[in-house]
Amino acid sequence: MDPESFLYIAVSFFILGAVASLLPLKKVKDYIYLLPVSGSVIFGILSFSLVSGSNLNVFSFPISSIFEFKFHGDSFSGFFAILISVLAFCVSIFSIGYTSSFTNKGLFGFLYNMFILSMYAVIFSANIITFLISWETMSVLSYFLVTFERDEKSSKAGLLYIVMTHIGTAFIIILFLLLYGQTGSMDFAEIKKLSSQIPENLRHLIFIFSIIGFGTKAGIIPLHTWLPKAHPAAPSNISSLMSGVMIKTGIYGFIRISIDMLGSGPEWWGVTIIIIGTISSVLGVLYALIVNDIKKLLAYSSIENIGIILLGVGASMVFNANGLYLLSGIALIAGLYHALNHSIFKGLLFMSAGSVVHAAHTKNMENMGGLLKAMPYTGLFFLIGSVSICALPPFNGFVSEWLTYQSLLLGFQADSVLAKIITPLGGAALALTGAIAAACFVKAFGISFLGMPRSRQAENAVESTPSMTAGMAVLAVLCFLSGIFPGTVINMLSSVIGSLSGYNTNNDLLSYLHADNFFIFISDSSKEIGNAITSLSPVSIILTMIVMLIALLVFIRIVNRGRKITYADSWDCGIPSLTPRMQYTSTAFTKPIKIIFKRIYLPKREINISYLVKPLFVKAMKYSGGITPFIDKYIYDNVTGFIKRIANKVRLMQSGSLHLYLGYILITLIILLIFGD
Amino acid sequence: MRNWIQTFSIIDFISVGILLTAISMNAIRRLESCVKAYMLNSWLLSLLIAIIAFMINETHLYVAAVTTFLSKGMLIPLFMKRIVRQIKITHDVDPYISNSLSLVISGILVAVVYASLREGVFVTGVSKNALQISVAVILIGLLIMITRRKAITQIIGLLFMENGLFLAGFSMTFGMPTIIELGVLFDLLMGVIILGFFAVQIRKAFMSSDLDKLTVLKG
Numbered sequence: 102m103d104p105e106s107f108l109y110i111a112v113s114f115f116i117l118g119a120v121a122s123l124l125p126l127k128k129v130k131d132y133i134y135l136l137p138v139s140g141s142v143i144f145g146i147l148s149f150s151l152v153s154g155s156n157l158n159v160f161s162f163p164i165s166s167i168f169e170f171k172f173h174g175d176s177f178s179g180f181f182a183i184l185i186s187v188l189a190f191c192v193s194i195f196s197i198g199y200t201s202s203f204t205n206k207g208l209f210g211f212l213y214n215m216f217i218l219s220m221y222a223v224i225f226s227a228n229i230i231t232f233l234i235s236w237e238t239m240s241v242l243s244y245f246l247v248t249f250e251r252d253e254k255s256s257k258a259g260l261l262y263i264v265m266t267h268i269g270t271a272f273i274i275i276l277f278l279l280l281y282g283q284t285g286s287m288d289f290a291e292i293k294k295l296s297s298q299i300p301e302n303l304r305h306l307i308f309i310f311s312i313i314g315f316g317t318k319a320g321i322i323p324l325h326t327w328l329p330k331a332h333p334a335a336p337s338n339i340s341s342l343m344s345g346v347m348i349k350t351g352i353y354g355f356i357r358i359s360i361d362m363l364g365s366g367p368e369w370w371g372v373t374i375i376i377i378g379t380i381s382s383v384l385g386v387l388y389a390l391i392v393n394d395i396k397k398l399l400a401y402s403s404i405e406n407i408g409i410i411l412l413g414v415g416a417s418m419v420f421n422a423n424g425l426y427l428l429s430g431i432a433l434i435a436g437l438y439h440a441l442n443h444s445i446f447k448g449l450l451f452m453s454a455g456s457v458v459h460a461a462h463t464k465n466m467e468n469m470g471g472l473l474k475a476m477p478y479t480g481l482f483f484l485i486g487s488v489s490i491c492a493l494p495p496f497n498g499f500v501s502e503w504l505t506y507q508s509l510l511l512g513f514q515a516d517s518v519l520a521k522i523i524t525p526l527g528g529a530a531l532a533l534t535g536a537i538a539a540a541c542f543v544k545a546f547g548i549s550f551l552g553m554p555r556s557r558q559a560e561n562a563v564e565s566t567p568s569m570t571a572g573m574a575v576l577a578v579l580c581f582l583s584g585i586f587p588g589t590v591i592n593m594l595s596s597v598i599g600s601l602s603g604y605n606t607n608n609d610l611l612s613y614l615h616a617d618n619f620f621i622f623i624s625d626s627s628k629e630i631g632n633a634i635t636s637l638s639p640v641s642i643i644l645t646m647i648v649m650l651i652a653l654l655v656f657i658r659i660v661n662r663g664r665k666i667t668y669a670d671s672w673d674c675g676i677p678s679l680t681p682r683m684q685y686t687s688t689a690f691t692k693p694i695k696i697i698f699k700r701i702y703l704p705k706r707e708i709n710i711s712y713l714v715k716p717l718f719v720k721a722m723k724y725s726g727g728i729t730p731f732i733d734k735y736i737y738d739n740v741t742g743f744i745k746r747i748a749n750k751v752r753l754m755q756s757g758s759l760h761l762y763l764g765y766i767l768i769t770l771i772i773l774l775i776f777g778d
Numbered sequence: 779m780r781n782w783i784q785t786f787s788i789i790d791f792i793s794v795g796i797l798l799t800a801i802s803m804n805a806i807r808r809l810e811s812c813v814k815a816y817m818l819n820s821w822l823l824s825l826l827i828a829i830i831a832f833m834i835n836e837t838h839l840y841v842a843a844v845t846t847f848l849s850k851g852m853l854i855p856l857f858m859k860r861i862v863r864q865i866k867i868t869h870d871v872d873p874y875i876s877n878s879l880s881l882v883i884s885g886i887l888v889a890v891v892y893a894s895l896r897e898g899v900f901v902t903g904v905s906k907n908a909l910q911i912s913v914a915v916i917l918i919g920l921l922i923m924i925t926r927r928k929a930i931t932q933i934i935g936l937l938f939m940e941n942g943l944f945l946a947g948f949s950m951t952f953g954m955p956t957i958i959e960l961g962v963l964f965d966l967l968m969g970v971i972i973l974g975f976f977a978v979q980i981r982k983a984f985m986s987s988d989l990d991k992l993t994v995l996k997g
Contacts, residue, residue, distance in 0.1 A: 757993035759932075760874065763924045770917065771887070774894045 104157040104174065107147040108225075114140030115218045122210025130210070131201050137193040137214055144221065145186035151179025152593055157225065167287055173227030177361070180597045181224045181346075181353045184441060187579065188345045188448045189217045195452050195572030196338045198565060199459065209249060209336075216242040216342070223350050228287045229277045236273065239350070240266045240318075243343060247335045255334035262331040265324070269317030276310035276358065279303055293362045304363055308370055311358045312377070319351030319407050322381045323732045329388070332400035333464060337455020340396060344403045345448035349440055352410055360418065360433075361601045371418030372523050378415050379530040382408025384732075386534050387698055390541040391728065393687045394464045395454050398545055399447065402490065405534060406443040410436045412527050413505045416512065419524060423515040427613040428508060431623065433601075434594045434614070435504035441590065442489065442497040442583065449576040450486040453479050456569055457549060460562035466687045468556040469549040475562040480550045482573040487542035489580045492535050495643040497584040500621070504591075506531060507623060507635050537694070544690045553681040585639045591616035688726075695728075703729035783833050792826045793911040796945060797888070800918045800938055804880040812934050813858045816941075820850035823941055827948060838956045846944070849963045854937065854970050861974045862930060865981045873925045880925050887921065888914045908949030915942030927988045929977040933970060940966055 118136035126133070151157060157174030174182070196213065203209055219242055222235035240263070248259035281287060283303060284295040299307070313324065320328040328348070332340045359370065385404030392398050413436025420429035456479045457472060458464050473480040489496035492503075509531065512524025554560040564570070583590055591614070615622050622636030673679050695702055706726040713720045783789065799819040806812050824847035831839030873880060891914045919938030922931060944962075947954055 760924050760927075763920060767917065767920045767924060770920070771890060774890060774913070777894070 111143035115214045119211045119214035134193045134197045141186045141189035148179040148182035152176045171227040172225040176597045176600045178224045184444045191572045191575045198568040246339045258330035258334035262327040265327040269314045272310045272314035315351040315354040329400040333396035341448045341451035345444040365421040368422040374415030375527045378408045378411030382534040386537045432508035439501035446486045446489040453483040456565040462558045466548045470552045471554040473550040476564045478570045482577045485577045491539040500587040548687045552684045555681045588616040588618045790907045793908045795822045797911045800915045817855040887917045912942045912946035933973045
């Protein structure tokens with residue numbers, strides 16, 4: 102079968118799912134999610150065939166010379182379609198159980214199916230009109246899903262989200278208008294062909310607009326403000342999709358415009374992206390560390406991971422400008438590999454966080470604790486996701502971050518001094534990020550799953566339904582598989598980036614970066630591992646780990662032979678019994694880091710003491726502490742303050758008096774009469 | 779035999795009558811008299827249409843004259859009178875500015891219109907003055923809407939503007955197609971009915987028909 106018929110079948114599955122959700126079918130309503138499950142399987146087959154080289158072309162009848170729906174799939178869009186398919190598959194299975202207690206299931210199912218479909222539409226759009234319509238559909242549908250649980254918090258978060266995303270869309274529209282004005286074509290392929298005509302200054306402008314426009318969707322700092330609010334407000338299966346794939350469409354759009362259409366560009370483009378990536382990853386993880394809301398923590402961590410992806414992409418652009426095409430290819434592979442990994446483990450983490458919130462009825466980690474006993478599977482999957490996101494072997498985060506490090510550290514090969522300085526600094530920032538991320542997820546797992554339950558709800562939590570655990574299990578297995586067999590993914594990615602302009606060095610790349618199921622190595626000239634600059638073998642790492650574990654167990658056995666094992670209570674400092682209130686809290690755990698980075702957190706604390714008789718008899722003491730979000734305070738507050746001041750001036754004109762409005766009309770008419778000639 | 783219309787400038791005389799009835803609105807204090815001024819204005823308008831029809835011997839313009847007379851001269855004024863009685867304000871127009879000042883402003887408006895439309899491509903219709911007068915009537919209608927407080931005077935101002943537009947249409951084109959005229963008249967009738975209901979509702983909701991009270995609706 103050709104790719105087109107696969108597309109039609111897959112799309113009809115999703116549309117069927119959307120329509121079926123609206124029908125009054127009480128009994129089978131939960132199982133309607135099997136339709137998007139099968140739809141995403143077919144989309145998955147389609148995207149794998151796209152990655153391996155086939156092309157997809159679908160047209161509509163042109164409504165006018167400009168207005169025409171057109172879809173095209175190459176291996177680059179195929180790669181992002183794989184991301185969507187994998188996550189849509191697992192999240193749909195998860196949703197069977199997760200949505201069963203929802204009040205308005207029909208509407209939710211409709212929005213859910215159309216939302217996934219709109220993401221596919223964005224990835225496969227082949228001209229400006231189609232892209233903008235799909236993009237806007239995706240934004241609006243995700244807004245409806247964010248505000249689905251109708252409380253004040255989510256409608257506020259939704260409002261912020263829709264405002265931010267439309268500011269981004271405005272920039273995207275301007276950049277497309279610039280492209281159209283310069284090339285005279287709406288078609289992406291035509292624009293790509295004619296893009297060399299665009300004058301230098303306009304290229305820079307388009308690049309900057311694409312950072313702002315797509316960066317808002319991707320959640321780069323300082324355009325991230327909507328993300329930590331919208332992700333926790335949405336139902337967990339939606340936050341999983343939003344964080345796993347929707348923010349990646351921002352990365353897709355950026356690479357499509359700035360690398361594919363404009364052909365990378367001068368060095369400072371890449372340097373800008375590395376700086377943005379550094380800021381996003383370091384600040385993102387710092388904020389993730391100190392929040393106590395488990396979903397907010399994951400949302401900030403998404404910002405961090407977008408930063409890591411951008412480090413790879415930015416390094417790739419710097420190397421491309423310096424003529425190091427092979428290194429540039431490796432860096433882009435690293436970035437895209439991390440995009441794949443992030444959507445797998447962040448999808449997994451959001452789903453397991455969703456199960457936890459579902460079971461413990463709270464998002465606050467200070468009220469959780471001891472959940473591992475009640476929810477062993479969810480706990481295991483959360484642990485696997487945490488280990489992956491901390492970039493620890495043998496899971497997938499390790500491989501992509503290792504590749505990113507390698508490409509950043511190999512930046513010394515560049516001729517330009519700027520590249521020599523900026524790439525190792527990016528690597529250093531990545532190392533800092535990795536360390537803080539580890540602390541962050543030790544906290545997330547330890548506080549919520551270990552210890553004793555801190556609240557009644559946490560005590561009464563039960564394991565989630567089989568369909569929910571099944572959805573998580575698939576992603577957990579994928580975390581492991583793409584962690585120990587990175588060769589397959591890397592070889593796939595090297596054909597993916599071959600389709601981007603400026604990276605058609607496909608065959609050479611594979612001689613430089615060698616990847617099979619046992620080794621990845623980067624070598625100078627020949628394919629021998631002996632000449633490798635650097636190499637990695639995930640399989641041997643896991644084998645070593647197993648051997649070490651066995652050796653340790655054997656060692657303990659030998660040492661302990663003949664000794665008597667006694668079982669007793671934990672050491673409790675002489676206090677008769679341990680209570681949950683004696684545990685380390687989430688806030689306390691992060692205190693040392695908060696002190697180290699106080700210049701960034703700008704912590705504030707307030708102690709209110711009310712006295713009976715001053716100063717001896719204290720009636721009550723109240724302590725409140727927190728941090729100052731300096732981006733909100735120094736950037737957004739100034740901008741909104743400025744707009745408010747102007748709005749207040751304009752408001753004088755808007756008195757609400759009908760007569761005054763009519764007066765404006767009369768004055769306009771008279772002016773037109775007098776000066777109308 | 780139709781030369782006498784041109785010789786005695788009958789059209790200009792009637793146009794001036796239309797302008798004068800519009801200007802008289804600025805000095806009238808009683809609401810019922812406002813409605814009467816509008817009625818007179820509409821009668822003059824339909825007479826003008828009838829004379830133009832007689833002058834160029836066009837049958838469909840007679841139809842237009844009769845329908846204008848029936849709707850604007852009879853039906854709408856009757857309806858307006860009913861509303862005036864319903865909201866129980868028969869007098870007290872209550873303008874923002876004094877009558878003399880609003881008369882002066884109307885005079886200025888007429889002068890501005892005459893000054894700016896002195897020469898131009900448009901002045902090719904039945905009479906040079908008719909177009910200028912029609913624009914002046916539109917502006918005076920708008921001025922009435924601006925300076926009066928009551929919802930009902932707003933409607934009358936709007937009706938005067940509409941008459942001005944009708945006059946402009948006839949003075950330039952010797953009559954629009956009948957179907958358009960009928961459509962416009964029907965729209966106007968509906969509009970007045972709806973606005974009348976609004977006026978009554980505003981009176982009920984705010985215990986006053988002053989539009990000032992509407993400012994509390996502002997966000």
